[in-house]
Amino acid sequence: xxxxxxxxxxxxxxxxxxxxxxxxxxxxxxxxxxxxxxxxxxxxxxxxxxxxxxxxxxxxxxxxxxxxxxxxxxxxxxxxxxxxxxxxxxxxxxxxxxxxxxxxxxxxxxxxxxxxxxxxxxxxxxxxxxxxxxxxxxxxxxxxxxxxxxxxxxxxx
Ligand code: SF4
Numbered sequence: 105x106x107x108x109x110x111x112x113x114x115x116x117x118x119x120x121x122x123x124x125x126x127x128x129x130x131x132x133x134x135x136x137x138x139x140x141x142x143x144x145x146x147x148x149x150x151x152x153x154x155x156x157x158x159x160x161x162x163x164x165x166x167x168x169x170x171x172x173x174x175x176x177x178x179x180x181x182x183x184x185x186x187x188x189x190x191x192x193x194x195x196x197x198x199x200x201x202x203x204x205x206x207x208x209x210x211x212x213x214x215x216x217x218x219x220x221x222x223x224x225x226x227x228x229x230x231x232x233x234x235x236x237x238x239x240x241x242x243x244x245x246x247x248x249x250x251x252x253x254x255x256x257x258x259x260x261x
Pocket of ligand 1: 184185186187188189190192193230231232233234235236
């Protein structure tokens with residue numbers, strides 16, 4: 105992946121340092137630049153908590169706000185949800201609302217815990233990959249970029 109992004113892709117369009125790349129589409133994981141030394145195949149990406157998905161790679165420079173990217177995942181799910189099952193239909197709305205509170209710095213510890221629970225619920229209880237995979241970009245952003253989600257997350261780890 106590093107060869108693809110840095111050698112073939114030439115890094116970011118702006119020329120600013122690479123911070124992360126999202127692999128596999130809008131429901132794919134965010135992989136930090138430090139973890140780019142991974143083979144671009146199903147097994148390797150799966151082993152690093154990501155997925156190959158449709159194979160798309162979107163590169164972000166160091167100005168990206170990962171809490172807002174996590175919110176985008178929930179908003180994407182809200183818009184794309186077919187509405188058949190509750191974890192996806194309602195979970196995505198609650199996820200977006202909770203991330204809005206986190207971004208605003210409101211009651212961080214509680215809202216980060218709510219977001220964690222919501223991600224588990226959506227992963228385990230959604231009927232299809234739409235709701236089931238939406239937590240992947242959210243949890244990967246939380247895992248690799250806790251500093252973008254406020255001080256409560258950093259203090260908890
Ligand atoms: S998880 Fe799938 S079935 Fe359930 S509401 Fe979302 S898109 Fe529809």
